[in-house]
Every structure is written in C-alpha cells, then in structure tokens.
Amino acid sequence: MRKVTLVCVGNLKEKYWIDAVAEYKKRLGKFFDFNLIEIPESKVQGKNELDIKKALQQESEKIFAKIKGKNICSLCVEGKQKSSEKFAKYVETQTDNGELAFVIGSSYGLDENIKSNSTKLSFSEMTFPHQLMRVIFLEQLYRAGTIMSNIEYHK
Numbered sequence: 001m002r003k004v005t006l007v008c009v010g011n012l013k014e015k016y017w018i019d020a021v022a023e024y025k026k027r028l029g030k031f032f033d034f035n036l037i038e039i040p041e042s043k044v045q046g047k048n049e050l051d052i053k054k055a056l057q058q059e060s061e062k063i064f065a066k067i068k069g070k071n072i073c074s075l076c077v078e079g080k081q082k083s084s085e086k087f088a089k090y091v092e093t094q095t096d097n098g099e100l101a102f103v104i105g106s107s108y109g110l111d112e113n114i115k116s117n118s119t120k121l122s123f124s125e126m127t128f129p130h131q132l133m134r135v136i137f138l139e140q141l142y143r144a145g146t147i148m149s150n151i152e153y154h155k
Contacts, residue, residue, distance in 0.1 A: 001033045002095035007066055009059050009106040010041040017131045024138035031145030037066050041106045052108050060111035070101040072118035079120030088144035
C-alpha cells in the first residue's frame, strides 16, 4: 500500500476541523497507508522577523526528524499549482519511489530550509488558515486516491 505522511505544525482545537480530518483519514485508509503527525508550534517571543525566523527554524528541526528518508512536498504559496489529475499522478509517481511526506506549516509558514529541500506545491495564490488547509489537502489526497484507482468520485 502506498505510504503517505502529512506533517502539520500546530494542532486542531475546533471540533468541526477534528471531525472533518477524522472523516478523511477514514476514507484515505482505502488507498493509502496514511500517517498524520502534528508538530507543536514554536512560541514566537516577539513579532519581529528575527523571532519568527527562529521559531520556524525550531519547527523545521522537528519536521525533519519526522520525515527523514521520505520524498518531501511542502505546501506553500510559492509552489507550483497542479490540477487534481496532475496531483494524483504526482502522488502515484512519488509513492512508487518510496514514502511521500507532505508538510503544512504554521500561521507563519515554513522555514526556507524545508522549502529548499522539497518539492513545493501550492493549492492557490490565496492564503488559507492552516487548519482549513489540512482539510483541503486531505480531500485532494482522497480525490487523488480515487483518480489513481479509477473510482467515480472525481468530476
């Protein structure tokens, strides 16, 4: 079974996000050996650029510890956008070559070290709350699974 990991910075607090993630995790089990890892968000002492960069570096160390040896894809606005079909092909190709790990950063984004050592994927030029992005990503991963398996869901 294809192995996919999603590493997220921060955890979900609202029940509606938790319920949505649980539903997609259940659905994903049909297509993937799926693992969701939450990394605690680092505290930002001040709100200046240096403090934010330090927090992102701390988070990146924790992320790298969880995704060692995996093909990495960062979800970030600088990334390339793909159609659902092309995303499914990307997932298929990458999981043919080993385990694939996707990374969603905190509200401050991701450290440059993570982005420079990964494929960058963007779902939109718009900014989404990272909790919502988690649900959007899981739905698209589920859609990719249905496309790869020729199951009618994708339109």
